[in-house]
Amino acid sequence: MAYTEEFRAQAREIMERYPEGKQRSALLPMLHLVQSQDGYITQDGIAFCAEMIGITKAQVAAVSTFYTMYKREPTGDYLVSVCTNTLCDVMGGQKVFDALREYLGVDHDETTGDGKITLEHAECLAACDYAPVMTVNYEFFDKTNPDEAVQLAKNLRNGERPTPTRGAPLCTLKEMSRQLAGWAEDREAGLAGNAAADPTLAGARLAADAGITAPPVDPEVSLVKKEDAS
Ligand code: FES
Structure with missing residues (x-):
């Protein structure tokens, strides 16, 4: 190379x-x-x-080799990650993965013959309030199900770029890797996405309705802890 x-x-x-x-x-x-x-x-x-x-x-x-975001084998244009951790699994995550595995003909960490899609199991994607979730190149598709997931994969293979539930529009894994290397998203729409949808804000809304606020930070306590730690 x-x-x-x-x-x-x-x-x-x-x-x-x-x-x-x-x-x-x-x-x-x-x-x-x-x-x-x-x-x-x-x-x-x-x-x-x-x-x-x-x-x-x-x-x-x-x-x-420590971090799963670094791939050791040629990877598809679209990395499809299905959360099969506890909550997503309870909500059908494994069924989503199984449907994709059957449709794509590949298993965990394998890539379709056309080089378009790599499928993987993922640990908790920090979006449990939208379970079951899957991501494509780290963009979220929330509250998915087997039929929707397979349709999404079909659309990707047809050259479409379905719109994620939240966040930026889809790009390829190579383009995403460039962003992760520190080069800013150059598509205007890529900066306009909303990461926090209703379920994420529900707790904050309940707290506001009940008049609950976070306890004040005591700078002395923080200082003592810092000194203890050093
Ligand atoms: S368990 Fe799936 S996002 Fe947390």
Whole structure:
């Protein structure tokens, strides 16, 4: 895999976000940058990060294999993640996953032959109030069901980009990886999405109706805790 001078300049731009001597902190966004070009964390990408930052390939590999957002195999344009953690499972998450597995003909962490979709089980996606949930390239499709999930997958394979329930419009996994590397969303609609829908705000609304507020922060207590911790 050849990395152009332009690509190297982007890697240097990431490193410059961090204080002198702390360049290894650039590894996480740099891995996303590699993924935005290669589609997954290739061996060449690992060597590139090691060379740029001045650490060993083993150190890069240790980090990249720890986080599930870094993919070890070629990954589809659309990463479909189905939450099968406790609450989503109770609400039908496993049935959603099973329906997609049957329709797509792939299992966990596998990609369809056309290279369009990678399917994966996901742990809690921090959206339990919309269970069962699935994401496509980390954008949410809330309160889904097997029929809706299969239709969504069909639409993706037909070249459509269905609108997520919340957040930004869909992009490809490579485009999403570039955003995660720190380059801002350049589509106007991508910044207009609303992340907090009604179920998320229900608790705050109940608290407001009941006149319940958060207890005040005692700065002395915070100070003592900080000192204890140091
Ligand atoms: S259990 Fe599925 S989002 Fe939390």
